[in-house]
Amino acid sequence: MSPELESSVDLLRNKASLRSLRGVAEIWCRAIALSPDLLFLDPDSFIASRKGERLLVLCFDAFSSREPEFPSSGQARRHASPENAMERFQTMAKAASKSKKLATKSGSSAKFRAKARKSVGTGKPTRNAQGALPRSKSKWVYIFGGGKAEGKAALKELLGGKGANLAEMANLGLPVPPGFTITTAVCAFFYAHDKSYPKELKPQVEKALEQVARITGRAFGDATNPLLVSVRSGARASMPGMMDTVLNLGLNDRTVEAIAARSDDRRFAYDSYRRFITMYSDVVLGFAHHHFEEILDTFKDGRGYSLDTDLTGDDWIEVVGRYKTAVARETGKDFPQDPHQQLWGAIGAVFSSWMSARAVTYRRLHNIPESWGTAVNVQAMVFGNLGETSATGVAFTRNPSTGESRLYGEFLINAQGEDVVAGIRTPQDLTEVARKESGSNKPSMETAMPESFKELTRISRLLEEHYRDMQDMEFTVEDGKLWMLQTRSGKRTTRAALRIAVELARGGLISKRDAVARIDPASLDQLLHPTIDPNATRDVIAAGLPASPGAAAGEIVFSSEEATRLQADGRKVILVRIETSPEDIHGMHAAEGILTTRGGMTSHAAVVARGMGKPCVCGCGSIRVDYGGGVMTIGDRTFKVGDVITIDGSLGEVLAGQMPMIEPELSGEFGTLMGWADEIRKLGIRVNGDTSADARTALRFGAEGIGLCRTEHMFFEETRIRTVREMILAEDEQARRAALSKLLPMQRADFVDLFEIMKGLPVTIRLLDPPLHEFLPHTQAEIEEVARSMKADPRKLADRARNLAEFNPMLGFRGCRLAIVYPEIAEMQARAIFEAAIEAEKRTGKAVAVEVMVPLIATKAEFDLIKARIDMTAQSVMRETGGKPTYQVGTMIELPRACLVAGEIAETAEFFSFGTNDLTQTTFGISRDDASSFLGAYIAKGVVAIDPFISLDRGGVGELVKIGVARGRKTRPNLKVGICGEHGGDPVSVAFCHEIGLNYVSCSPYRVPIARLAAAHAALGKIVAGRR
Helix, strand or coil: CCHHHHHHHHHHHCCCCCCCHHHHHHHHHHHHHHCHHHHHCCHHHHHHCCCHHHHHHHHHHHCCCCCCCCCCHHHHHHHHCHHHHHHHHHHHHHHHHHCCCCCCCCHHHHHHHHHHHHHHHHCCCCCCCCCCCCCCCCCCEEEEECCEECCCHHHHHHHHHHHHHHHHHHHCCCCCCCEEEECHHHHHHHHHCCCCCCCCHHHHHHHHHHHHHHHHCCEECCCCCEECEEEEEEECCCCCCCCCEEEEECCCCCHHHHHHHHHCCHHHHHHHHHHHHHHHHHHHHCCCHHHHHHHHHHHHHHHCCCCHHHCCHHHHHHHHHHHHHHHHHHHCCCCCCCHHHHHHHHHHHHHHHCCCHHHHHHHHHCCCCHHHCEEEEEEECCCCCCCCCCEEEEEECCCCCCCCCCCEEEEEECCCHHHHHCCCCCCEECCHHHHHHHCCCCCCHHHHCHHHHHHHHHHHHHHHHHHCCCEEEEEEEECCEEEEEEEEECCCCHHHHHHHHHHHHHCCCCCHHHHHHHCCHHHHHHHHCCEECCCCCCCEEEECEEEECCEEEEEEECCHHHHHHHHHCCCCEEEEECCCCHHHHHHHHHCCEEEECCCCCCCHHHHHHHHHCCCEEECCCCEEEECCCCEEEECCEEEECCCEEEEECCCCEEEECCCCEECCCCCCHHHHHHHHHHHHCCCEEEEECCCHHHHHHHHHCCCCCEEEEEHHHHHCCHHHHHHHHHHHHCCCHHHHHHHHHHHHHHHHHHHHHHHHHHCCCCEEEECCCCCHHHCCCCCHHHHHHHHHHHCCCHHHHHHHHHHHCCCCHHHCCCCHHHHHHCHHHHHHHHHHHHHHHHHHHHHHCCCCEEEEEECCCCCHHHHHHHHHHHHHHHHHHHHHHCCCCEEEEEEEECCHHHHHCHHHHCCCCCEEEECHHHHHHHHHCCCCCCHHHCHHHHHHCCCCCCCCCCCCCHHHHHHHHHHHHHHHHHHCCCCEEEECCHHHHCHHHHHHHHHCCCCEEEECHHHHHHHHHHHHHHHHCCCCCCCC
16 A cells, blocks of 8 residues: 555544545545546445445545446436536535644645645646655456455455455465456446446456466467356345356357367367357347247257257257357347457446346345446356266255255256256255255265365355355366355345354354344244144145245236236235246245246245245146146146145145145244344334234234234224214214213223233223224115114214215324313223223233323323323222222324424323324325325335335434424433334334334334344344335
8 A cells, every 4th residue: 555545544544433524525535636437426325434444445446336326327427427526525625625634644645635625626636746646547357366366255345246255265265267357336337437438447357368368278269278258247235147147258160169179079169159159149139048949949859859968069060050140130240259349248238237127126126226236257167068077056055944054055967057047957966965855866966076075065164164154155067176156145044044143153153143133124024924734634736846935825827927917906826937037026026925847946936035035836847837828737637827826835835725824933043033132122112912812922922012002993893893883973972972881891801801911011002093984884784784773763874974974084083082072982991991900900910001092192282181081080990999000191193293392292191102104194295095106106216215104204204203202301301202103113114213212112913023123233233224
């Protein structure tokens, strides 16, 4: 590192915060002066980085892209304009230029800063200022191989996951084919500059090719000893199958003959050539893969062949000729013969695939920022299709479905890597144990290639210990020698993730806190879905591979489009495909589960389904799918579109009909890790529960009380709704009290059940809240039924019901307004609560912690009126029973005005619970029930980042919550505050609640484990995935 750069780094080390305007401005002054290309970086992203030292080094070294924005090429071009960029930094630069207190370690550094400030203030980059570094070439290419590498795993943001890990394996001395990585920064440049490249890139690529040639002893494009390469994507986050790959690049009419001579196998050489033509044409030239399949099928039919392996070398020569003719006919140009032209075409195609429809969809589903970009990895080819001593495969250091610690995966003899992941051929097992379990009669790698298997086992252990995580590895055996092509943290089911994290922590490789931080809270949903009742009669119609655990049932669909359409209508579907491809990503997301007739445990369907947490069965070879006829056949049984089937992804079985399901058992590693999470978290976790079943489920999932019991939900049972309607339609207080007297014992019995189940844990009961129209009779039959019960005229009741109808019921006669106009309703509910509390305390011997919550408060006067009525009722019950229930009265804050006057309300309210569902509605002015008609377009157009009913809107709704908490606690410092909307189970929203100091969150029963883990993540300071 140069003295000037060392001075810059020292300066950063001594800064209190990168977020200070002066510090950011100075860093930008330096970066701009040394590399004007940095101008198009997004300043907010630069500011957001807390790793300034490392980022500055990258700025000087290689035009870093910590978070460059390129949501569209047009927008990116605007960002890239030097004039626009300089304008954005004028304010920062002027602020920096006024500061006289910049820490320094050398006079030359001070001179440089002054010059840099001046240059940015005038919009002119500094060049060769005294004491400054001369303008240096940016580093866009990092080489690896030959036992060393320029990169390392820590440079994942710059090199992408694949490139960083290839470099790391090379540095570990593992057998890695040499190659080089073109950085993610080039991807950013590519989209910011109309898909062009930095001027320094081409010579750096040429230099890297020369280095690879020296290591391999082969030359790129050489007619006698050619170097062939693969060109692959490599994003920061794994996106299996979503972006493009080209293998065997460098083959042409001359080099193919050299490969044939070197290998003494013309069949191999021309088979490789036809694969290259197919992939390159599909990826680069836009001539789809299926055209070549049709050509090959026609050729095989003409020769009477059934398998590709039936073709001879001469056959493949003829097929290659037909392929090239088709390319020329379709594109108007001959297939490119210049290896360098081929290389740059493939590089551009990989960068372009970052914005392909399937990649965009995958990123949206997995919250991967578009701004990350992808790297491109160019690597010397090694061949798994050289014969019976060659192979290719995928291996995991552990079972990705269960987490069991043993080598797991598949391989194919005499094949290339794409054959494994594409699911075209059914692969063989790695280990003898796995072969016996699967019942395969094909030899395992352990017996077929014992030396290579032994080496793979050694490397897998080394990599898991080095990365301290389960690894997903790709490998090739070329003529008996093992080569490692990739390693990455393996995708896994949540059940496996829990076991792996707990075992690694117990083994001392990671800490308990690390283990907790590794589990995505939202992924726990995978564990909370029903499984097939083991006592049910199973009509198994087919068996395949248990690719992703869990069970799902639904209607058969054969296309992703149909799956998406039916799912939008609220119907559950099972997507049945011969094999899935990246284009099926939207259908897989819409389906309850996935069933394929081809492919193995590492096929596209298996990997993507596991990542989504969807049950999946792969490789059901006994099923015959007829897309055109819309049917699938198993033996003599036929199932058509719309028929219901069940799949068991844990056993690999397909069953006819809808199978009965049971709730999962949560214990073992789940219980251990959640216990660690509970030790870490600060937030309490309660449940939104209205029934005894809700309460029992929540306790099993670790809830610490009920944060919201919606009393109106107890009224919707068929036996009670008529009495509720009598109460609503009563014309006077006497008739209303008569109906309420019928409801009192029903409510009391419900509350007794809840109090007994919760055994002294706090229970927050909300008084009647919803608009009355929800209870009104709507049909003539319903009106007549109520009229008979009330002995009233049906016509008068119908008129009364019409009079109670409202134009805007969500903002109408509901909540506290009901209790003020009809105080007898609140009296009945309060009496039921207190009588139940006294009774439950007698039965259990445990004090009942009751919290009575008044909904929809806008003024202190509203709350005080109702609280007085509740207190009066409590005194009456105590006099009558002799019991002394412990209770508090608080309010549900769900209107903006209540947030603003929270200090006044807290004078008498003993707790707050923010009802963020209605607070979101009233803040945005959006009806949750009607938002679907436009919110999708809002998100697509960037008006909002995410549905505000799913994740709490920090800038508006969140700000109101912060105001309410601050003002409430200013009045009552020990005020207990929680939230009870659906946001209570959203990890991003839970993190916000932790940050602002809430006491608890409350969510639906099946979200309780998610909230527990999210609260632990928040306590650890872990950034929660999602838009904040």
